[in-house]
Amino acid sequence: MAYLIGIDLGTTRIKAIVVDETGRQHRVVSAPTPSRDEGDGRVVYEGAALWSVIVRLIRELVSQIDPGQVAGVACASMGEAGFLVDDQGRELFPALAWFDPRTRPIAEELVARLGRETLRSITGLPADFTYSVSKLLWYREHDRARFQRARYWLNMADWVAFRLSGVAATDFSLASRTMAFDVRQEVWSSEILDECGLEASLLPTPVPGGTRVGRVTGPAARETGLPEDVSVCSGAHDQLASALAVGATRESRVLNSCGTAETILTALSADGFERALPHQEVVIGHHLFPSLFYGMTTLRTSGLSATWFVREMLTGTDPDYDELGRRAEQSEVGARGLRFFPYFRTSADVVGAPDAAMILGLRDFHTNADLARALLEGLSFEARRLLDRLQKGAGVAPKVVRAVGGSTANRCWMQLKADVMGLPLQVAAHQEGAGFGAALLAGLGSGLLTETDLNRLSEGSTRQFSIRAEEHAKYAGLYQHHLELLPLALEGARRAGRDERRGDVSPK
Incomplete structure (x- = not known):
């Protein structure tokens, strides 16, 4: 029986799965994604820590099967984040998380030079600070000497494939999260790269997802327990996988x-x-x-919002979605007037949205069941809006x-x-x-x-x-109320954010 290994390098967890050629899942292993929180939303990933976890998970999988029957391996990952590596394959900087805000000023400058419409027309992306090209410019500005030693920029999944095979390639879906990829022509955009002062040779070769890019090298085989002849294939942005x-x-x-x-x-x-x-x-x-x-x-903070609520408001531990659901079911449709707006990180599609969530309508008779219901209803309203x-x-x-x-x-x-x-x-x-x-x-x-x-x-x-007709009818009105309250919630969050930055929390 032949086996396939898929790796999911996510924002908060890394998972590895083994399936056979019939699609039957044999085992899943996972571990938290190691990261370093530098405060104010700034988060980085260290290459050595990530690779150590990935190696451990692969070894755990192959110990349960015949490694000689593994046909191929590929990785899906978060978008935008990645590593600059030198000609020896060593990571030159910690990887900025996709949501790390320190690239905002650089992204704004790039938009001012090229224009939103030009960027949109070439890449399909709305202007935003999260995309890889802003991270590359930040690395260059932060330490030009180290940046000049870079041989490749590799998105996270591409970096995993590179560590396994020694080949630098990226699939179309991850390439299009850089804001430097001409999606119609399926090539790197010379217009964008020239404006940024970046060479196309810094970027890996774009290929379709599921392309064999190489095979497991000897050093990678010794680390992971995979045979050297296993095919290493281009993966994908996790959402597209x-x-x-x-x-x-x-x-x-x-x-x-x-x-x-x-x-x-x-x-x-x-x-x-x-x-x-x-x-x-x-x-x-x-x-x-x-x-x-x-x-x-x-919505950038869906599971994050649920995790925060369970950890801080319910159990004090890692996510227990069953408990969250049980609490929410103890409340009623509309959460007795509570409204939750889950913008812990800036919304991708609400212009000017702050990095702050808002709860409206909180009264002294509300319980944590009402809060749990408001959370899940707010997230469901956002799913409907999306x-x-x-x-x-x-x-x-x-x-x-x-x-x-x-x-x-x-x-x-x-x-x-x-x-x-x-x-x-x-x-x-x-x-x-x-x-x-x-x-x-x-x-x-x-x-x-x-x-x-x-x-x-x-x-x-x-x-x-299935749709429950009575509940759907009630939620139709509540959803419209959510949309009507959205500008108020955003303005409140913006004002709270300005006061926090000034250190002024006195009532106005």
């Missing part, structure tokens, strides 16, 4: 990926790409395969939404989403969406699987949440 896992490589499918961040995503044809381009609230990028694109709307924007901008009209990710373990939350969105919600069979998608790409690149196999293995769901 999840899309592959549920069949959202077809325009009729809509994915709700529920992780630290939450996305609503659909595949787009070339014509669909052009139709969505004027709608700045929709992030457009290159999908995994040639001439295929995607439209995506994102879906509405995708429908308007990309012209999609889904009949069902396919959900994948850790948050789908919370049945209460998934039912609320179905009620609020007014669409049935199917929880995908493969809950390790990004890891399973990476394993499929390893199968494609190694020759073990065909595109027909990928379509077949992406079918199926474990359970479906």
Whole structure:
């Protein structure tokens, strides 16, 4: 029996999964993503710490199977973040997290020079500080001498493949998270790179997802326990790997990926790409395969909000989604007047949104059950808002939404989403969406699987949440109230943020 290994290098956890050629999952192992919090939203990842965890997880997997039967390995990862490596493959800087705010001024300067419309037209991306090109410019500004020693910039999944194979390559989906990739031409943009003073040779070769880029090297084999002849394949941005896992490589499918961040995503044809381009609230990028694109709307703090609430307000420990759901079910529709706006980190599509969440309507009779309900309702309203924007901008009209990710373990939350969105919600069979998608790409690149196999293995769901008519009717009005209160919540958060920076917390 042949095996495939998929790695999911996420913002908060690293997972590794082994599946066989029939798509059956044999084992999943995981560990927290090691990071260093430098305060004020600034977070970095050290290469040595990340690699140590990845090696340990791979060794744990291969100890349970016949390593000689492993055909391929691929990695999916968070977007935007990555490492600059020298000609010896050594990391020159810690990797800035995708959400690290210290690149804001540089991103603003770049937008001023090139213009939002130019950047949007070339890359499909709305102007934002998170993308890789701003990080490259920050590294150069921070330490030019060290920057000049750089041989390659590697997105996280590309870096893992590089550590395994010694080959620098990136797939289309991760390339399009750099804000330096011409998504129509599938090449690095000379216009953007020239304006930034960057050489295209610094960037890895763009290839379709699931391309065999090399094989496991001798040193990597000794570290991981993988044989040297195992195919190393290009992976994907984690959201696009999840899309592959549920069949959202077809325009009729809509994915709700529920992780630290939450996305609503659909595949787009070339014509669909052009139709969505004027709608700045929709992030457009290159999908995994040639001439295929995607439209995506994102809430950056979905799972993060739930984790914060459980840790700080309920159990004081790591996420217990079951307990969160049980508490929320003890309240009622509308959470007795409480409203939660989950913008712990700047919203990707709300202009001027601050890095602050807001709770409105808190009274002395409210309980933590009401707070839990308000949290899940607020997140569900945001999921509906993301879906509405995708429908308007990309012209999609889904009949069902396919959900994948850790948050789908919370049945209460998934039912609320179905009620609020007014669409049935199917929880995908493969809950390790990004890891399973990476394993499929390893199968494609190694020759073990065909595109027909990928379509077949992406079918199926474990359970479906149907719309409850009475609750949907109630939530229709509450959703409109959420939208009406949104400007008030954002302004309150902005004012609180200004007062905090001044050190002035006195009442006005």
